Amino acid sequence: MDEFELRTQLEQHHAVSYGWALSCCSRNPAEAEDVLQTAYLKILDGRARYDGRSAFETWLFAVIRLTAADERRRGWLRRLRLAGYKQESTGRVQPPERGEGLEKIERLKAFRDVLAKLPRRQQEILHLVFYQEMTVEEAAGIMGVSLGSARTHYERGKARLRELLKHMEPFDEHEPGR
Amino acid sequence: MNQDDNKLSDLFRELRDEDAQRGPSFDRVVRRAANRSKVEPRVALLWLQVGMSAAFVVVLCVTIFVFHHVKKPQISTVAEGVDTQKWAALSNWSAPTDGLLAMSGNSWGNSTITTPTDSWLQNNANESDSSQTSM
Numbered sequence: 001m002d003e004f005e006l007r008t009q010l011e012q013h014h015a016v017s018y019g020w021a022l023s024c025c026s027r028n029p030a031e032a033e034d035v036l037q038t039a040y041l042k043i044l045d046g047r048a049r050y051d052g053r054s055a056f057e058t059w060l061f062a063v064i065r066l067t068a069a070d071e072r073r074r075g076w077l078r079r080l081r082l083a084g085y086k087q088e089s090t091g092r093v094q095p096p097e098r099g100e101g102l103e104k105i106e107r108l109k110a111f112r113d114v115l116a117k118l119p120r121r122q123q124e125i126l127h128l129v130f131y132q133e134m135t136v137e138e139a140a141g142i143m144g145v146s147l148g149s150a151r152t153h154y155e156r157g158k159a160r161l162r163e164l165l166k167h168m169e170p171f172d173e174h175e176p177g178r
Numbered sequence: 179m180n181q182d183d184n185k186l187s188d189l190f191r192e193l194r195d196e197d198a199q200r201g202p203s204f205d206r207v208v209r210r211a212a213n214r215s216k217v218e219p220r221v222a223l224l225w226l227q228v229g230m231s232a233a234f235v236v237v238l239c240v241t242i243f244v245f246h247h248v249k250k251p252q253i254s255t256v257a258e259g260v261d262t263q264k265w266a267a268l269s270n271w272s273a274p275t276d277g278l279l280a281m282s283g284n285s286w287g288n289s290t291i292t293t294p295t296d297s298w299l300q301n302n303a304n305e306s307d308s309s310q311t312s313m
Contacts, residue, residue, distance in 0.1 A: 007208070010204070010208075011204045014203075014204040014207070015197075015198050015201065018197060018201040018202070019193075019194055019197045019198075019201075022197060029200070029201075033202050033207060033210075036202075036207050037207055037210050037211040037214060038211070038214075040207060040208055040211045041211040041214065041215055044208075044211070045215065104192065107189075107192075108189075108192055108193060108196055111189050111192075111193065112193070126186070126190075127190070130183075130186050130187050130189075130190035131190040131191075131193065131194050158182075158183075158186065161186065162182055162186075165185075
């Protein structure tokens with residue numbers, strides 16, 4: 001795959017990649033963007049090569065997950081670098097749109113808080129299955145765990161998430177599909 | 179999927195829509211990545227320079243240390259010279275009884291040792307001479 005093809009593929013998967021990077025970085029936007037930059041850099045300069053053995057998305061997500069894990073290990077250095085970036089990006093966060101309900105914003109904030117309470121593996125599998133709409137098998141491939149282990153994380157994560165959501169006020173009134 | 183799964187799906191979908199609205203554009207991420215790839219080698223070069231300077235200082239310290247360390251053998255050579263002189267002096271040393279060893283090399287014939295009974299031997303010799311002549 002040449003550089004042009006790689007760029008096209010990356011652009012097509014950019015939105016979902018950012019969502020996955022957010023999930024890998026405890027939903028910290030600055031860290032997620034930093035991880036995404038590093039992952040793209042690795043791919044475009046050939047340090048990470050796609051050999052076609054799996055789907056491009058599966059491979060890309062695995063690169064992002066490994067990059068995020070690597071950045072976590074070098075946490076202090078990353079925080080130092082992001083210190084300037086956070087100041088720069090503070091004023092750029094978009095305010096909620098005029099028509100966007102306050103209730104929805106509150107619900108999503110509460111949902112993010114609840115998600116953050118789950119163990120990392122459970123967060124990852126639930127994100128891949130519900131957010132990225134993947135199968136548990138595909139998720140297991142990205143996470144680098146066996147299918148059995150992925151299923152266990154999935155079931156436990158779902159049960160724990162439901163349990164936590166029961167105690168959250170905004171979800172009592174929320175009905176799906178509306 | 180049951181109803182609970184649908185509820186979770188809806189929540190994740192809302193989260194995805196929000197992320198899509200607020201996330202950085204692809205061009206911005208790639209541009210920043212490209213800038214980082216330009217800056218990071220410069221930072222690496224800076225670290226290399228710092229490393230080289232540190233290495234130079236270390237080499238200088240080692241050279242100074244070795245220089246002083248090389249001088250010490252010169253002192254020890256003098257000490258070794260003193261030791262050699264001691265050993266040489268030892269070979270010239272003589273014990274008080276060395277004279278006895280020297281005497282053992284001399285012949286005893288220069289001096290005549292006499293005992294009180296030597297005269298008897300002399301007399302016996304004269305008597306035997308006279309008896310022989312009388313016969």
